[in-house]
Amino acid sequence: MNNAAPKATDIVLIGGGHAHVHVLVNLALRPLPGMRVTLIARDLAMPYSGMLPGVIAGLYRAGQAHIDLARLATVTGTRLIHAQANGLDRANKRVLLAGLPPVAYDLVSIDVGIEPxxxxxxxxxxxxxxxxxxxxxxxxxxxxxxxxxxxxxxxxxxxxxxxxxxxxxxxxxxxxxxxxxxxxxxxxxxxxxxxxxxxxxxxxxxxxxxxxxxxxxxxxxxxxxxxxxxxxxxxxxxxxxxxxxxxxxxxxxxxxAAAPAWFRGTGLDLDAKGFLAVGPTLQSVNDADVFAAGDCAALIESPREKAGVYAVRAGPPLADALHRRARGLRPDAWHPQARHLALISTGERYAIASRGLFKVEGAWLWTLKDWIDRRWMRQYQDTDALARRMAAR
Ligand SMILES: Cc1cc2nc3c(=O)[nH]c(=O)nc-3n(C[C@H](O)[C@H](O)[C@H](O)COP(=O)(O)OP(=O)(O)OC[C@H]3O[C@@H](n4cnc5c(N)ncnc54)[C@H](O)[C@@H]3O)c2cc1C
Structure with missing residues (x-):
């Protein structure tokens, strides 16, 4: 079923979190007729959680661990609204903003993290x-x-x-x-x-x-x-x-961590702690036009800990789900791995790897972690390379 007619679709992303940076790039590389992507971001620099301890330890400069969302939006042709969302008017399909007029959506995705x-x-x-x-x-x-x-x-x-x-x-x-x-x-x-x-x-x-x-x-x-x-x-x-x-x-x-309080006024189903309840397609369990990923979402069928690694991994299935829904197709289910390899540093260039009953440690693991983290960041920081990919699409 690939022949569903594309319809004009306003996709609004709330929060420039770990999943949404991938969505921005992915949707830009495969645009649909009539599709417009908007990012509503409270902060214009996204700190990458995996490198934050390294910034604190003095192993990275802050700029190495941040994604410049304004730059990413420019290169991907995304409309950027620098504002804080504080509600959804689902009856009229609008995102409510603090101090600014509402923004209309056909599909909305929420990746806003957590509150202390x-x-x-x-x-x-x-x-x-x-x-x-x-x-x-x-x-x-x-x-x-x-x-x-x-x-x-x-x-x-x-x-x-x-x-x-x-x-x-x-x-x-x-x-x-x-x-x-x-x-x-x-x-x-x-x-x-x-x-x-x-x-x-x-x-x-x-x-x-x-x-x-x-x-x-x-x-x-x-x-x-x-x-x-x-x-x-x-x-x-x-x-x-x-x-x-x-x-x-x-x-x-x-x-x-606590869920953002504004979720309670959306009428969306929440889990016991107030996080947005989503199914395996990352769609809200009671509104198929609302998607959520990262720490703010609760995968009802396969709960996972709130960690940057899951927010990062949700990026590709979320982008696919939005793309399919925009084409009038049913999004595919995502079943995140129950376990992941965690590389936890000791605050120096040394790390301990943990997965299930497995444990190994050494300076080489910090080097591996550094390589993985830098490679991930390059996709969003190297906007020249991204611009070339955009031009070649
Ligand atoms: C010190 C520290 C170290 C960590 N280290 C690791 C690690 O090594 N590995 C790991 O897996 N996890 C780690 N974590 C956990 C990790 O940071 C989170 O799981 C991860 O940030 C979740 O990503 P996210 O996309 O859900 O949200 P976030 O990264 O928090 O992104 C949410 C974005 O939404 C924006 N936003 C929020 N509210 C609104 C709003 N109302 N309107 C518009 N925009 C909004 C924010 O500005 C933010 O940019 C660490 C956490 C901390 C604090």
Whole structure:
């Protein structure tokens, strides 16, 4: 059934996330008569999650880890609206924007990531730095790194949350702050790094991976408090559920993520945590013209952890699904792998690979990760090459 007549289709993408950058390029390379693609983006630079710890550690410049969405939109002929979406008027098929008139759509796709969820910990919203969403995180971490450079700046750094993001982040920050302290002639020994987590660190990984990271923390003199719950954060302490108070000059919270609140007003079906419920075709379970991917979506039939790797992998099936729907065809189902190879760095040019019961580590794995990440980024950063592909299509 490839002969369905193309119809004029306004495809509106909300959020320039990890899946949507692929959609922009893919749809531009196979345009349909009457198809127009619009990107509504709150931020014009998309930070690539896989390289963020490397930026913090000082292994990459920030520009190497960001995709310039304005440039990508120009090269792909995408209409770009620099705005924040705050609702869907599905009856009239319009995206509602903060401070701007609504934008009409035939098909809409949502890839807006997540919001921080600091409310379960008293005082966290006031005193902790939320690691998510990643868009604003680098600015906050840069400010922390700058503050750490002054004589009475933060020295006792505490991270809450022992997932891969929190572990890698604290290791990377340690590398950076110690390098900065040494470069400035200050004693690195006055810096302390503590990670507090409710259960085990890296709970979704195997025992050998956990053991390797526990060893990495111990070798670096970092403090790891597992199976300890944080009750509150104050201006200078992290208070645990058992009453122990840990001195803290800076607190990073990588705890649970919440769904954007505006989803609740859309009338779209949501999962128990408020994320957009989608089927295997990445279409909303109650509106076939609404698609979602990445952290903001919940794959109802095959739930996956919220990780950049799944957002990246959703790009090709999402682009196909939109293209087929625009042609009046039924989108194909996508069944993401249950397991993926995670390459988690130790904050230096060294990484530990984890997949199921498999674990291997070494500097060569960081080199492999670096190669994979750079190759992925080139597709969206090398706009000259993309322009040539566009011209040859
Ligand atoms: C420090 C850190 C390290 C991490 N490391 C890894 C890793 O190594 N591997 C891994 O797999 N995962 C990692 N993650 C997780 C990863 O960052 C997320 O899973 C990933 O970013 C999800 O991609 P996404 O496309 O769903 O959303 P995002 O990348 O968050 O993109 C969403 C985009 O939508 C835009 N947006 C949001 N709301 C609106 C709106 N209302 N209107 C318009 N635009 C909007 C935002 O500006 C943003 O650009 C890490 C996370 C952190 C914090």
């Amino acid at each position: 969820s600091l409310s379960p910990v008293d005082g966290a919203a006031e005193h902790a730095i939320a690691v998510k969403p990643i868009g604003s995180f680098l600015t906050k971490i840069d400010a922390l790194i700058a503050r750490a450079g002054v004589p009475d700046g933060p020295r006792r750094i505490v991270a809450i949350g022992g997932g891969a993001g929190g572990v890698e982040l604290l290791l990377s920050l340690r590398t950076r702050l110690i390098a900065d302290a040494r470069a400035a002639g200050r004693a690195a020994s006055e810096l302390t790094f503590t990670l507090v987590t409710e259960g085990d660190i890296l709970a979704t990984h195997n025992d050998r991976v956990r053991a390797a990271f526990r060893r990495a923390f111990a070798e670096r003199g970092m403090i790891l408090l597992e199976s300890r719950r944080v009750r509150a954060v104050t201006a200078d302490t992290v208070v645990l559920a058992d009453g122990e108070a840990i001195g803290a000059d800076a607190v990073l919270a990588t705890t649970d």
